Amino acid sequence: MKINKRLQTIGDLVPLSSYPLDIGCDHALLSIYLVKEKGITKAIASDNKANPLKKAKENISFYQIKDKVKLIKAEGLDSYQEGVDTITISGMGGLNINIIIENNKKNLKHIETLILSPNNYSLAVKRKLTKLGYHISNESLVKENNIIYEILVFTKGRKYYSYKKLFLGPILMIKKDDITKEYYQRQLETKKSLLKVLPKSFSNKIRLTKKEIRYLEEVLNH
Numbered sequence: 001m002k003i004n005k006r007l008q009t010i011g012d013l014v015p016l017s018s019y020p021l022d023i024g025c026d027h028a029l030l031s032i033y034l035v036k037e038k039g040i041t042k043a044i045a046s047d048n049k050a051n052p053l054k055k056a057k058e059n060i061s062f063y064q065i066k067d068k069v070k071l072i073k074a075e076g077l078d079s080y081q082e083g084v085d086t087i088t089i090s091g092m093g094g095l096n097i098n099i100i101i102e103n104n105k106k107n108l109k110h111i112e113t114l115i116l117s118p119n120n121y122s123l124a125v126k127r128k129l130t131k132l133g134y135h136i137s138n139e140s141l142v143k144e145n146n147i148i149y150e151i152l153v154f155t156k157g158r159k160y161y162s163y164k165k166l167f168l169g170p171i172l173m174i175k176k177d178d179i180t181k182e183y184y185q186r187q188l189e190t191k192k193s194l195l196k197v198l199p200k201s202f203s204n205k206i207r208l209t210k211k212e213i214r215y216l217e218e219v220l221n222h
């Protein structure tokens, strides 16, 4: 089946024996990929809007897997069903992902793995999940249409991270591949531009931005 590199990478990080729930499924292609190509026996795809679910229903019918992919119309984590142990959320802003998690965090009780791909504010997502008792077990970057997408895998179990590790990503910071370097280089440019326009009265933000620039330069020059 046809699926973009970003969704395929997320799908390939889903544990093979899991019962996954995709929140904000839109077309449901991720759940379809998991069942059709990865041998996952059952999956749930959920969205809070009717139009995406209509598209998802058509796709599930097209691939003839109605018995394996359940569609649910619900707000965020309200779509949790007993037995689900893995959650994927992608293609949304990091703050929206955090709201979804915060609003119904009791439903995380049986969730072993979350694979989250925020379009922005990934540091806020990392902070939220580590506070909730998860650690970062994998980090991956995918470049598509000149956009670099970050994919974070959180696994149950607490770990302490320094600000530097959380900001750079504990796994990304030891990768030396071209995409990671480009990702850090882009962040460095953004931080340097931000520093130029920050008003003097924003002293805390200036201090933090300078610290982040130093971390990025260190990891890039190491």
Ligand SMILES: C[S@@+](CC[C@H](N)C(=O)[O-])C[C@H]1O[C@@H](n2cnc3c(N)ncnc32)[C@H](O)[C@@H]1O
Pocket (backbone or CB within 6 Å): 007, 023, 024, 025, 026, 027, 046, 047, 048, 049, 052, 074, 075, 076, 077, 089, 090, 091, 092, 096, 100
């Ligand atoms: C841009 S699409 C991303 C689709 C897919 N996950 C991907 O990565 O390509 C975002 C989807 O999330 C849904 N969505 C946004 N906020 C949501 C929420 N709070 N609960 C459930 N679905 C939500 C939207 O309706 C939309 O279909």
